[in-house]
Amino acid sequence: METGRKIKVHAPATVANMVCGFDILGFAVKEPYDEMWMRLTEQPGITIINKDNYQLPVEPEKNVAGAALLAMLEELTTPVGFELTIHKHIKPGSGVGSSAASSAGAVVAANALLNGVFSKEDLVRFAMNGEKLASGVKHADNIAPCIYGGVTLIRSIHPLDIVSLTAPPLYVTIVHPQIEVRTADARSILKKQVYLKDAIRQWGNIAGLITGLLQSDYELIGRSLEDVLIEPVRSILIPGFNTVKVKSKEAGALGGGISGSGPSIFMLSKDEKTAITVEQEMKRVYEQLGLEHHTYVTTIHSTGVDIVEE
Amino acid sequence: METGRKIKVHAPATVANMVCGFDILGFAVKEPYDEMWMRLTEQPGITIINKDNYQLPVEPEKNVAGAALLAMLEELTTPVGFELTIHKHIKPGSGVGSSAASSAGAVVAANALLNGVFSKEDLVRFAMNGEKLASGVKHADNIAPCIYGGVTLIRSIHPLDIVSLTAPPLYVTIVHPQIEVRTADARSILKKQVYLKDAIRQWGNIAGLITGLLQSDYELIGRSLEDVLIEPVRSILIPGFNTVKVKSKEAGALGGGISGSGPSIFMLSKDEKTAITVEQEMKRVYEQLGLEHHTYVTTIHSTGVDIVEE
Numbered sequence: 152m153e154t155g156r157k158i159k160v161h162a163p164a165t166v167a168n169m170v171c172g173f174d175i176l177g178f179a180v181k182e183p184y185d186e187m188w189m190r191l192t193e194q195p196g197i198t199i200i201n202k203d204n205y206q207l208p209v210e211p212e213k214n215v216a217g218a219a220l221l222a223m224l225e226e227l228t229t230p231v232g233f234e235l236t237i238h239k240h241i242k243p244g245s246g247v248g249s250s251a252a253s254s255a256g257a258v259v260a261a262n263a264l265l266n267g268v269f270s271k272e273d274l275v276r277f278a279m280n281g282e283k284l285a286s287g288v289k290h291a292d293n294i295a296p297c298i299y300g301g302v303t304l305i306r307s308i309h310p311l312d313i314v315s316l317t318a319p320p321l322y323v324t325i326v327h328p329q330i331e332v333r334t335a336d337a338r339s340i341l342k343k344q345v346y347l348k349d350a351i352r353q354w355g356n357i358a359g360l361i362t363g364l365l366q367s368d369y370e371l372i373g374r375s376l377e378d379v380l381i382e383p384v385r386s387i388l389i390p391g392f393n394t395v396k397v398k399s400k401e402a403g404a405l406g407g408g409i410s411g412s413g414p415s416i417f418m419l420s421k422d423e424k425t426a427i428t429v430e431q432e433m434k435r436v437y438e439q440l441g442l443e444h445h446t447y448v449t450t451i452h453s454t455g456v457d458i459v460e461e
Numbered sequence: 462m463e464t465g466r467k468i469k470v471h472a473p474a475t476v477a478n479m480v481c482g483f484d485i486l487g488f489a490v491k492e493p494y495d496e497m498w499m500r501l502t503e504q505p506g507i508t509i510i511n512k513d514n515y516q517l518p519v520e521p522e523k524n525v526a527g528a529a530l531l532a533m534l535e536e537l538t539t540p541v542g543f544e545l546t547i548h549k550h551i552k553p554g555s556g557v558g559s560s561a562a563s564s565a566g567a568v569v570a571a572n573a574l575l576n577g578v579f580s581k582e583d584l585v586r587f588a589m590n591g592e593k594l595a596s597g598v599k600h601a602d603n604i605a606p607c608i609y610g611g612v613t614l615i616r617s618i619h620p621l622d623i624v625s626l627t628a629p630p631l632y633v634t635i636v637h638p639q640i641e642v643r644t645a646d647a648r649s650i651l652k653k654q655v656y657l658k659d660a661i662r663q664w665g666n667i668a669g670l671i672t673g674l675l676q677s678d679y680e681l682i683g684r685s686l687e688d689v690l691i692e693p694v695r696s697i698l699i700p701g702f703n704t705v706k707v708k709s710k711e712a713g714a715l716g717g718g719i720s721g722s723g724p725s726i727f728m729l730s731k732d733e734k735t736a737i738t739v740e741q742e743m744k745r746v747y748e749q750l751g752l753e754h755h756t757y758v759t760t761i762h763s764t765g766v767d768i769v770e771e
Contacts, residue, residue: 359616
């Protein structure tokens with residue numbers, strides 16, 4: 152461990168839930184991603200420098216990356232100092248794992264500087280402290296894909312059990328309408344109890360989606376991208392949601408839904424041409440609604456947080 | 462179509478639910494199976510002959526195989542007659558798909574005599590009428606594996622969407638304690654609503670089980686064979702259930718649980734030796750409880766209803 156050593160990482164955006172897989176599925180995308188520089192310092196402790204205009208806190212215990220690093224430091228026997236510089240490109244509150252990118256990027260970068268003493272599962276555990284700070288819940292459906300890459304299944308949180316799923320090539324179109332949906336609010340409007348018959352329909356779709364991904368069956372993926380439990384409740388917080396969904400499917404998308412707790416909406420397509428047509432349809436919907444928005448056409452990112460400079 | 466033509470089929474027992482996959486998963490086993498002979502007759506209508514001592518009804522509308530055949534006849538434009546002789550080896554009420562074997566065996570045999578005019582999905586639709594008669598619910602988690610073979614996913618009942626899942630070699634140990642659990646009773650004690658957090662745990666396990674099966678990951682299969690919703694309620698109807706489960710896992714079983722709505726219990730093992738040790742443990746439990754019981758050591762049957770003589 153050599154103080155002064157520096158590393159740069161790209162921490163990708165992630166899409167949690169994947170429609171039917173509430174709290175258990177998520178995937179990383181190639182774009183957007185945060186740029187982060189991490190330096191080992193002689194002085195123990197954590198320093199955070201934000202290189203953007205989001206006014207995010209710099210006190211480690213109030214910053215999601217800081218919270219993740221603090222959890223990591225607790226398990227180190229020797230005192231270590233980190234200086235973390237973050238250039239956020241993933242807008243906070245967009246629903247594509249902005250907080251997860253900060254937490255996951257920070258612990259992956261720190262672990263690389265510590266010569267990989269921690270496993271990926273350890274890193275997920277640390278980074279979940281950032282999610283706890285951001286939303287009040289230690290969920291892993293953004294953190295896990297951000298660290299593992301590709302599509303990940305979180306079979307269980309206690310004990311933590313993460314499984315990487317192979318998936319066929321999939322293009323992802325994302326639209327972020329510029330409204331605010333707080334993760335905590337999106338969580339609080341969910342009912343604590345659900346009908347067993349609805350839960351059965353939901354886990355039939357989850358089973359179908361997993362099978363479709365592992366067997367590269369695009370039609371089955373499309374049929375399974377249905378959420379009878381969460382989407383009907385949460386989508387009312389997102390203007391234009393139903394129109395975006397209808398128009399995207401008409402344009403050839405396999406299906407899609409709310410990214411995480413929203414407000415971003417994602418759609419999966421088999422090819423890039425369709426994904427671009429879907430983007431145009433999404434833009435048209437929000438132009439008609441007079442709502443500012445950003446769109447991305449990207450693919451599933453198989454590697455998660457990338458170390459780009461050492 | 463030639464009247465007088467005769468066919469013989471073996472209709473296998475099936476294990477529905479597969480622990481966490483309530484109402485959506487099921488698999489066929491090599492043993493036990495029913496033997497059935499079907500003959501095309503000049504006289505339209507359905508005749509049923511029972512070659513066993515179970516006192517099952519012979520009136521087509523009261524017999525599960527009859528109900529399935531009646532549904533099939535409704536979709537035929539020319540009048541047809543069937544004479545069906547059933548030798549039941551799967552004890553009714555055992556929880557390993559006895560009614561499904563009758564219904565599925567009957568329609569597969571009839572369809573073969575009709576030169577395969579109907580698809581497998583059609584046959585499932587017809588046979589579900591037998592399940593409706595037997596339990597009041599048109600469920601397909603025994604019917605589908607009985608007709609398709611192997612492990613099947615019923616992603617959806619409306620519309621019907623059945624997906625065959627590839628699975629690694631698995632040995633199955635089944636114990637049938639000779640008590641009666643009526644499917645209708647086992648269904649009525651279930652709560653109509655469940656906690657979302659429990660449903661999430663359940664679909665995490667379902668996703669893990671599917672992934673384990675498709676990726677031949679035995680450890681993941683084992684970790685995922687957990688049911689937090691149905692088993693805690695239904696297992697109270699089955700004396701010795703918890704002991705059987707603990708002893709089977711100690712003996713090396715990957716896991717298992719209630720077969721369908723019980724009272725049979727099944728356990729999955731990676732090899733035959735373990736499956737036989739599990740059988741011995743199961744026997745010991747019911748000998749100590751002084752409860753009559755039957756056991757089977759078998760494997761997953763990949764082909765479903767077999768035509769054995771034409």
